[in-house]
Amino acid sequence: MEVTFWGVRGSIPAPGPETNRYGGNTSCISVRTGAGRLVIVDMGTGAVNLGRSLMNTEFGAGQGEASLLLSHTHWDHIQGFPFFSPIFVPGNHFNVYGAARSSSMLEGILEGQMNPHFSPIYTLKNLGASISILAVPVDDGKLRDLSSATRRRAPFILDGLLVRALPNPHGPTTSLAYRLQEDDRSLVYASDAGYPAEGPTEAMLSLYQDADILIHDCTYSPEDRAQRLSRGFSSYLEAVDAAVRARVKHLVMFHYDQDYADDFVDELQARCRAELDARGGKDIKLTAAAEGLTLPV
């Protein structure tokens, strides 16, 4: 499988020349499985450009099908949804998975985004594509086949991927981290992770364990994180700690603060590399996610 980054920014899109290199769009990645299936994780404004590129494929002809995994429903993780062109094409089908106590509650949250006070779409029913919205409650360790399960609990098999999901603390709420595994390859997406002082739980570390790629929240510099602990984000220190303890092969920095210019992200990347080396992670590859970047897993 391979992963492509469409939006790498946190909180709110940050247009301007100072974000041209890493990109100013909010969180969205796409995963193309070895078997050719498409899985999208989060739907920030990066989803606009992803949607545009998909219109040249079967999605433009109304013959596309993809799964959308949502880490949580803060705006920067769903605000691209109403502008994702393939959802307006009849014939396309999307399975949307996200954190909520029930599927109808998740549907209500996404329905609220389309409310006529806020959006000219008025309701999800006006989207052309068909959409199934399914809650992903907490991971209970028992594997199910989604096609037969009535209650969807992670882990599950999705588009040929083994999917695990566990919530990380994120300020007043939680954010799901996803592990996507195809054969012996694994990709982890852990954005908006606001760990307590002791770091991620053992269960979460087992979800990260030995991942070929760990895409990890790196919203803040350590200095800014210390000032804004209650917001529930990581700096590269927390990302390095998670990567080293879980023995991942490749750490990808993600979800930069909206006020961080490209040059500062360069600096954070250099500091992150030094921290990895100092913490016994010399063999861990490091990449700072940028819009348009594709990495093989």
Place this chain on the structure above:
Amino acid sequence: MKIRFWGVRGSYPVPGPTTNRYGGNTSCVEVRPKNGPHIIIDAGTGLRRLGKELMQRDAFGEGRGSSHVLISHTHWDHIQGLPFFAPLYQSGNQLFVYARQRDDTHLRAVFATQSEDPYFPVPFNATKADVAFRELVEGARFSLGPVQVSCTRLNHPWIAMAYRLDCDGASVVYATDTAPFTDILLENEFIKTPPRLGDPNPEHAAKLHAMRDGLVDLCRGADLVIYDSQFTAEEYRQRPHWGHSTPDDAIAICNAAGAKNLVLFHYSPERSDDAQDVIVDEVRKKVEGTGLGIIAAQEQLELTVGDD
């Protein structure tokens, strides 16, 4: 008074090198009268940078700031910057938010929804500034100190408001989002498939006519008319029910009203800077010799009208 543009884009913010010159932030305009209160029109993502600057520039950083925020309508691209407006999180600051009254929901509830769990981590009632909401009815007129404000409705899904500010011997109109007044009446009903253009039923035609008259009156003799210029003619033909105009529609209203300058605004998110340059050149050629000035809004552009 001074008018400064912080966000000029429609629909959604568009970061990236192809929008660096005009800017990728959604709608937000700052008005600083020479002798009057601070005014902000619309609260798209451009509001975030304005908020950062206000915390440095004026009394806002010390919790003595006050601003009047006029909202055209509450579609995302006109309000999504408000939760990121730094003065909101400084106690002592005051915000007065104005928008059209709705039948079903109080304005405060509409804004509170944007900031509530599970969409945003800081609920609106936890912000530190004092925020008061004032709901406007059709044709409302009111004063903000020496600034006279008037408004009229526009042709847009769920209805948007245009505002006129008179102060310092000058006048500025902000008119977005609106479709032209010839084809489809856009109100509360969802229109899935657009009807044939140029043929509204008589009842709708009468309402559209009255709406256009109201807008022309609002723009009468204005020094600046900041106007929805989202579409090309071809884009309008494809999506007339989206509620946006072309520069030609803007020119027609300005000419009917004897306005002095048209400010092109609320550009399509799909428009690159180079493509927008071509459109601006065409518009300038079209009005050459007519006396109507053309200004293309871009982020950080500051205009001065009247006493300064």
